[in-house]
Amino acid sequence: MSLILLIEQVLNGLQFGVTLFLMAAGLTLVFGVMGLINLAHGSLFMVGAFAAAAVAGATGSFVLALGAALAAAAAAGALVEVLVIRRLYARDHLDQVLATFALILIFSEGTRWVFGSFPLYLNIPAALSGPISLPGGIEYSTYRLFLIGVGIAVAIGLGLLITRSRLGIQIRAGESDREMIAALGIDISRLYTIVFALGAALAGLAGALVGAIQSVQVGMGEPVLILAFVVIVIGGIGSIKGALVGAVLVGLTDTLGKLLLPGMFALFMPASSAATVGSALASMAIYILMAAVLIWRPTGLFGVRA
Amino acid sequence: MNPVLETRGITKNFGAVEASRGISLDLRPGEIHALIGPNGAGKSTLIQQIAGKLRPDAGSVHLLGEDVTALGVAERARAGLGRTFQVSALAMEDTVLQNAVLGALGARGGRVPLFRGALHDADLRATAEAALDRVDLLDSADMQTAALSHGQRRQLEVAVALTLKPRAFVMDEPMAGLGAEGSARLTRFLDGLRDEAPILMVEHDMDAVFALADRISVLVYGQLIATGTRDEIRANPDVRAAYLGEDA
Amino acid sequence: MIPERWLNAALTLGLLAVPLWALWADEPFTITLATKVAILALAGVGLNIALGIGGLVSLGHAAFFGVGGYAMGILAHHAQTFQPMIWGLEGTKSMPIIWLTALVSSGLAALAIGALTLRTSGVYFIMITLAFGQMFYYFAISWPAYGGEDGLSIYVRNGFPGLNTLDPIQFFAIAFTALMLALFLHARLKASPFGLALNAARQSPDRVETVGLSPFRLRLLAFVISGAITGLAGALFADLNRFVSPTMFSWQLSGELIVFLLIGGVARLYGPVVGAAVFIFLEHHLGDISEFWQIGLGVLLLLIVLFARGGLIGLVAGEKR
Numbered sequence: 062m063s064l065i066l067l068i069e070q071v072l073n074g075l076q077f078g079v080t081l082f083l084m085a086a087g088l089t090l091v092f093g094v095m096g097l098i099n100l101a102h103g104s105l106f107m108v109g110a111f112a113a114a115a116v117a118g119a120t121g122s123f124v125l126a127l128g129a130a131l132a133a134a135a136a137a138g139a140l141v142e143v144l145v146i147r148r149l150y151a152r153d154h155l156d157q158v159l160a161t162f163a164l165i166l167i168f169s170e171g172t173r174w175v176f177g178s179f180p181l182y183l184n185i186p187a188a189l190s191g192p193i194s195l196p197g198g199i200e201y202s203t204y205r206l207f208l209i210g211v212g213i214a215v216a217i218g219l220g221l222l223i224t225r226s227r228l229g230i231q232i233r234a235g236e237s238d239r240e241m242i243a244a245l246g247i248d249i250s251r252l253y254t255i256v257f258a259l260g261a262a263l264a265g266l267a268g269a270l271v272g273a274i275q276s277v278q279v280g281m282g283e284p285v286l287i288l289a290f291v292v293i294v295i296g297g298i299g300s301i302k303g304a305l306v307g308a309v310l311v312g313l314t315d316t317l318g319k320l321l322l323p324g325m326f327a328l329f330m331p332a333s334s335a336a337t338v339g340s341a342l343a344s345m346a347i348y349i350l351m352a353a354v355l356i357w358r359p360t361g362l363f364g365v366r367a
Numbered sequence: 368m369n370p371v372l373e374t375r376g377i378t379k380n381f382g383a384v385e386a387s388r389g390i391s392l393d394l395r396p397g398e399i400h401a402l403i404g405p406n407g408a409g410k411s412t413l414i415q416q417i418a419g420k421l422r423p424d425a426g427s428v429h430l431l432g433e434d435v436t437a438l439g440v441a442e443r444a445r446a447g448l449g450r451t452f453q454v455s456a457l458a459m460e461d462t463v464l465q466n467a468v469l470g471a472l473g474a475r476g477g478r479v480p481l482f483r484g485a486l487h488d489a490d491l492r493a494t495a496e497a498a499l500d501r502v503d504l505l506d507s508a509d510m511q512t513a514a515l516s517h518g519q520r521r522q523l524e525v526a527v528a529l530t531l532k533p534r535a536f537v538m539d540e541p542m543a544g545l546g547a548e549g550s551a552r553l554t555r556f557l558d559g560l561r562d563e564a565p566i567l568m569v570e571h572d573m574d575a576v577f578a579l580a581d582r583i584s585v586l587v588y589g590q591l592i593a594t595g596t597r598d599e600i601r602a603n604p605d606v607r608a609a610y611l612g613e614d615a
Numbered sequence: 616m617i618p619e620r621w622l623n624a625a626l627t628l629g630l631l632a633v634p635l636w637a638l639w640a641d642e643p644f645t646i647t648l649a650t651k652v653a654i655l656a657l658a659g660v661g662l663n664i665a666l667g668i669g670g671l672v673s674l675g676h677a678a679f680f681g682v683g684g685y686a687m688g689i690l691a692h693h694a695q696t697f698q699p700m701i702w703g704l705e706g707t708k709s710m711p712i713i714w715l716t717a718l719v720s721s722g723l724a725a726l727a728i729g730a731l732t733l734r735t736s737g738v739y740f741i742m743i744t745l746a747f748g749q750m751f752y753y754f755a756i757s758w759p760a761y762g763g764e765d766g767l768s769i770y771v772r773n774g775f776p777g778l779n780t781l782d783p784i785q786f787f788a789i790a791f792t793a794l795m796l797a798l799f800l801h802a803r804l805k806a807s808p809f810g811l812a813l814n815a816a817r818q819s820p821d822r823v824e825t826v827g828l829s830p831f832r833l834r835l836l837a838f839v840i841s842g843a844i845t846g847l848a849g850a851l852f853a854d855l856n857r858f859v860s861p862t863m864f865s866w867q868l869s870g871e872l873i874v875f876l877l878i879g880g881v882a883r884l885y886g887p888v889v890g891a892a893v894f895i896f897l898e899h900h901l902g903d904i905s906e907f908w909q910i911g912l913g914v915l916l917l918l919i920v921l922f923a924r925g926g927l928i929g930l931v932a933g934e935k936r
Contacts, residue, residue, distance in 0.1 A: 098738045100870075148921055154738055155672045159877050160920040162870045166913030174907050283866060287749045290742035298738065337759060344757040348750035352731050355743065359734050418825070444827035456822045458815040466822075469815050472808050473826025479809040479833070488808070531826060 065199050070320045071313065076205045078312025079212020083267035084289035085296070085304040086219055087260025093299030094235040094256050095150050100161040101141065102264055102289070103282025104168035109134040109265025110272035110281060111172055114181040123186035127269055134265020135258045137168075142257040147250060165283070173279045180276035183269070208270055215263065216305050223301060232256060236299060291347055295354045297364020306362060311347050318346035369432060370395050371565050372448070372535045377416055377426035379409075386412040387423065388589040394535055399557065399566045401576045404586035405609070410569045411453070413586065414539050417567070418450050419443040431534055445477060449533025449564070451524040453540040457512050463523055464508040467495035470530030498529040502556065518549040525556070536560070538568040542575050554578055585609065616933040623885045627795075630888065634787050646783040647855070648899065652892045653790040654851045659875040659887025660797040661844030666873070667882035668805055669837040670817030672741050674869050675728065675748030679842040681755065681864035682724045683717035683849025688767040688859035690716060695770060710775040710789070713850055721846020722839050724751075729838035733831055745866060752864035766860025773854055780854075790851055794888070797844050802884055804840070813837050845872070877919060880926030889927050 088102050112133035117126035141164060149157045184190075185204045192200040223229040231252055234242045243249050268282065275281070292311050296303025323339030330338065354362065370393035379387040386409045394400050404410055415421040417428055419440040427436040435443050444450070457466050468485055471494035486492060499505045502522040507515065515523065521541060528536060541557070542550045554575050557566060561581075570576050576583060577597055584594040587609045593600060600606055630653065637645035658680055665671040690713050693699065693706025700706060707713065732743045756764045772780045780786050804810045816823040816830040823830050853859045862868070875890030876882075883889075894912075901908035923930060 092738060098741055145917060145921075152920075154741060155666075155873075155881065156920050156924070158672060158674060158741060159873060160917055162874065163913040163916035163920065165870075166909045166916070170907045170910040170913070174910070284749075287745055287866060291746045294739060294742055294746065341754055341757045344753040345750050348746055351743070351746060355731055355734065360739075420821075439829075440821075440824040441827050441829050444825055450825050452821065452825075456819045456825070458818040458822060460818055461811075461815065465811055466815075468808075469811055469822070470826045472812060473828055477827055477829075479807075479812050479828065481807050481809045482803050483808070484803075484806045485808040485811040486806070491808070527822070527826065 065197070067320070068197070068199055069201060070316050072201055072205065072209070074313035074316035075309065076208045076212075076312070077316060078309040079209055079216070080267050080271055081285070081288055081292050081311055082212055082305050082308035083215060083263045083270075084285055085292040085308055086215075086301055087263040088286075088289055089293050089296070089299055089301065089304045090232070090256055091260050092293070094232055095253055097146065097150060098154055098157050098161070099146070100158060100286065101164035101168060102260070103284075103286030104165050105134045105138055105261040105264040106268035106271075106282035106285055107168065107172060107279065108137045109268030110183070110277045111176060111181065111268075112265070113269035113272055114183040114277045115176075117183050118181070123184075123189075123273075126183065127266065130265045130269030131262045134268070135262040137265075138261020139254055139258040141261075142254050146257060147253065150253070169279050176279075178279070180278035181272075183272040183277055185273045204273065211266075211270065215266070216301075219263075219301055228252075228255065288347070291351050293361070294351055295361055297361025300361070300363040303361055303363030310350065314347050314350050315343075318343040322346070370429075371431060372417070372537075372567060373429040374413075374417060375427050375429065377413065377423045377428070379412055379416060379421065379423050385589045387416065387426075389426065390586070390589075390591050391426075392584050392591060392594060394565045394567045396565055397561055398581040399561050399568065399579045401580035401583045402567065402569045402586060403571070403573075403576060403583060408586040409589040410586055411539065412589075414537060414569055417537055418448065441477070444473060444531065444533075447534035449528035449531045449536045451521075451528050451536070451538045451541055453543055453569075455520040455524055457520060457523060457527070459511075459513040461512055462508065463499065463504055463510050463512055463515065464492075464495060466512055466523060467499050467508075467526055467530055468492065470498065470527035471495045474531045494530050498526040499523075501529060502526045517544050518546070521545060521549070521553065525553075533564055535564055536566040536568075538566060538570075540569055540571060542570055542572040550575055617931055619883070619885075619928065619932040622928065622932050626885050626888055630791065630794075630892070634784060638784050643783045646787055648895055650783065650787045650790050650855055651852075652888075652895050653787065653794045654848050654855060655872075655875065655895070656888040656891040657790070657794045657797050657851065658845045658848035659872055659879075659891055660794065660801055661841045661846075661848060662872045663841075663876055663882070663884075663887050664801055664804060664844065665834075665838050665841035666876060667886065668801075668810055668817070669813045669834055669841075671733075671834060671838060671841075672873070673744045673838070673841075674741050674866070674873065675744030675746070676842070676845050676872050677864050677866065677868040678728065678748040678751040679721040679725055679845040680849035680852070680868060680872075681751055681859075681861070682721040683846030684853035684859040684863040685755070685761065685849075686717040686720050686846070687713045687773070687850040687853040688769065689761055691769045691773055692761065692767050708771070708773045710773045710780070710854070713773055713854075714847055717846045717850035718843045721849065722843035724846075725839045725842025726835070729835045729842070733834050733838065745869065748864060748866055748869050752861050752866070755861035755864055762860070764861060766858060766862075769853070769857045769859075772857055786855070790855075793847065793851065797847075798884060798888075800840075800844075805884075809833065809836070874916060876926075877916065878926055880928035881924075883926065883928045886926060886928060893927065 084106060091097055091099055109130035113126040113130040116129035117123060145160060149160055189204040189207050191203060193203040193206060195201050223232060231242060231247055288311060292304060292307040295310060296307030322343045323336045326335035326339040372394040375391050377387050377390045390413060402410055416423050419438055427434055430446050430448060435446060468491050471491045474494060496505060499508055502525055504522055504526060541553060545553060550572060557579055582594060582596060583600045585592050585606050592605045592609060593603045634646040634649040662676045665673055690706045691708055694708045728747050732740055735743060761767055774780055775789060778785045812823055812828050813833045816833050820830045849863060875887045875894060878893050879886030879889030897912055901911050919926060
């Protein structure tokens with residue numbers, strides 16, 4: 062196997078990882094601040110992708126499409142928070158699971174109603190299409206490199222937001238002590254709506270960005286949601302840093318597992334069955350990683366709460 | 368006489384906070400030993416290490432002469448440690464009798480049959496009802512636990528511990544939240560209980576402490592500053608400084 | 616308010632009466648629907664032991680449903696192609712052997728998943744069970760020996776000694792009997808010392824530990840029993856459709872099983888029966904009106920979660936205890 066292929070796959074793994082980070086960051090924030098498990102986060106990912114595809118189809122502008130994705134997902138998030146989610150904060154996890162599962166049904170079937178069952182396509186903008194030459198003679202997709210850049214930029218921005226801004230101080234206060242922020246006179250229900258909408262916007266952004274490299278269709282959000290859960294379990298609930306590290310780990314494990322495992326099994330197996338066993342195991346690799354982290358640190362790499 | 372329960376040099380740190388600093392204390396047969404100290408002194412941390420919920424960083428816990436430091440809560444309970452909680456930890460949706468039967472079940476050594484009805488097991492039921500009778504809750508056996516008054520819940524806590532026929536009791540603030548009448552009644556009850564098994568209790572209610580305790584230990588900032596009889600503790604200058612000095 | 620006991624009796628009779636009426640009216644499809652209700656309710660009864668008594672919100676029970684389904688699929692596939700499995704073992708078309716295999720294999724899967732996930736609690740437990748369910752899904756897709764994404768078709772329904780399983784009403788009788796046995800098991804478990812302790816561990820794990828019992832072990836046993844029953848339902852479901860595919864492992868199915876419990880009433884003995892019946896009824900009647908019937912289902916669920924937490928049984932029989 063060539064080094065170039067390996068580097069390319071590492072980059073693909075990073076790209077996959079940062080996409081997962083965009084999903085996981087919102088989930089982990091919402092859990093950390095409000096103690097809510099939100100299964101409908103994948104629906105917000107889908108909303109972002111559909112909004113982007115619709116706007117790009119109408120205007121031809123990728124920038125407008127991204128803006129629409131952010132706006133639509135944030136608006137959907139805020140709306141859902143006000144109508145449904147805020148009634149769930151005081152409820153147990155079972156009620157949260159059921160209500161957000163119901164939201165998935167409503168979002169998915171609603172989207173199918175509006176856009177039909179056929180997938181939409183979102184084109185990569187001309188400026189980012191085609192390959193780019195990296196040092197070492199590697200040709201790599203400009204768009205995927207752009208995704209990695211966006212992911213890193215969001216991670217840095219989110220880090221600054223949490224540690225430096227007023228909103229970030231309130232969020233951290235909310236994570237450690239709910240009564241405290243109410244006592245400080247902060248409008249807690251407004252804070253919750255903002256945090257939820259922020260998480261939703263990140264999910265919508267992820268949906269739009271990924272929508273350009275795969276088809277935009279109903280049900281696209283949930284597989285990503287479940288992977289984001291794996292990321293959070295690995296990174297630790299409530300930790301943005303954990304979400305970033307977990308996301309990159311999951312992205313790399315998945316991509317490199319698919320690349321390397323069949324070859325590794327070929328060392329002591331006939332090639333045909335090695336390919337079968339290798340690819341079957343590669344599909345389980347991230348879950349095995351999760352299980353290993355669980356045995357080693359049940360609260361995740363950066364988690365504190367049980 | 369050999370102590371029933373003993374800690375030797377227990378140390379526990381939470382980051383920079385030294386919650387337990389080399390605490391050694393013992394519980395002797397037939398006595399009530401009260402653990403007092405200001406808020407934040409580390410009483411709960413110590414109780415949790417004795418019960419097995421927290422593992423000490425250093426030092427050891429001994430029950431009936433056996434080193435139980437490595438055992439968990441359930442194993443220590445089976446070894447003869449009966450514990451009550453500061454905030455009632457009962458199955459609130461279940462009836463009073465069901466809570467007591469749970470204790471009786473534990474007393475049988477952890478076997479949990481899957482098919483025979485729990486309330487139809489005469490043996491379990493007899494143990495449970497006897498314990499409820501002793502704390503005057505037998506008439507309320509079929510009530511839902513959530514419907515009990517605060518004082519009755521405390522009584523039920525004690526009853527569940529009784530079903531285990533423990534060799535030592537560890538009670539975390541048994542009087543907490545009880546009115547004058549309730550604490551007087553519980554005081555009389557605990558007074559008679561010490562002959563069955565000695566009691567180590569954390570308590571803020573000084574009337575109860577001085578009425579009941581054979582010995583008192585004073586914990587301040589994770590350190591045991593004195594252990595002695597009521598009179599010794601009353602006269603101890605360190606204790607006076609720690610308590611009165613803070614109040615003054 | 617109707618006592619829950621009478622309601623349960625009425626539900627049992629209703630579930631019997633519908634297919635008997637359909638037999639008389641010569642509507643075999645209705646018998647098949649009733650069979651589907653009985654099988655999905657069986658899967659829900661399995662989940663209800665972990666979730667209702669034990670408070671374990673497993674969002675990965677489709678894993679056990681799927682393992683049970685594939686136990687049937689693999690055994691029957693080898694029998695119909697006359698190829699031995701590993702170690703020269705023959706496949707089989709005999710339901711009792713298939714059921715036993717399904718119970719054991721899904722129970723073992725539950726043991727492995729439970730041993731890992733029950734070290735955690737709360738939201739971690741939910742996310743991890745969901746993730747492990749998904750792992751089985753992807754594994755089934757990427758393992759080509761048994762059809763991969765396309766699944767396996769079984770040409771003829773498996774047999775049961777003395778019965779003609781191809782006759783819809785006889786197959787219904789099998790599913791109904793399995794459901795009744797599982798409900799009986801649930802009721803006995805709940806009243807037993809094990810159920811008492813498991814139920815207490817849901818409400819106050821500290822208490823259970825303090826009387827010398829291990830919440831982890833109680834929960835693990837509950838999870839294994841729960842997974843095995845859901846696995847048995849998977850084997851029957853596969854036999855109903857004469858088909859298994861990775862969709863049996865899908866997270867939607869895990870969600871739907873929880874939804875059955877919610878519709879009927881969480882921790883109610885007959886909760887899954889009511890839930891499965893309502894779900895299948897809605898699927899077929901709302902589904903005729905609009906292909907987007909799941910929007911209606913979603914709204915109904917939201918209303919139940921927000922305003923009627925006792926589920927439908929709670930509305931009719933009143934609050935618990």
